[in-house]
Amino acid sequence: MALNDEEPVLVRKAQALDQMSVEELAYRIEQLKAEIAACEAEIEKKKAQKRAADALFGGGSN
Numbered sequence: 001m002a003l004n005d006e007e008p009v010l011v012r013k014a015q016a017l018d019q020m021s022v023e024e025l026a027y028r029i030e031q032l033k034a035e036i037a038a039c040e041a042e043i044e045k046k047k048a049q050k051r052a053a054d055a056l057f058g059g060g061s062n
Contacts, residue, residue, distance in 0.1 A: 017025065053059065 020028065
């Protein structure tokens with residue numbers, strides 16, 4: 001089944017932070033930063049698509 005763009009992405013729950021080593025925590029932070037950057041890039045892509053559609057069809061009266 002394909003995921004809808006509007007459905008939240010479910011992620012595996014990580015172990016408790018207090019059970020992780022400093023190295024594991026640092027690695028997790030880097031992974032989360034990469035995921036955040038990917039999300040921010042996708043948001044900008046979607047905003048650009050909306051601006052293009054608004055320009056073409058005369059929308060964007062918010």
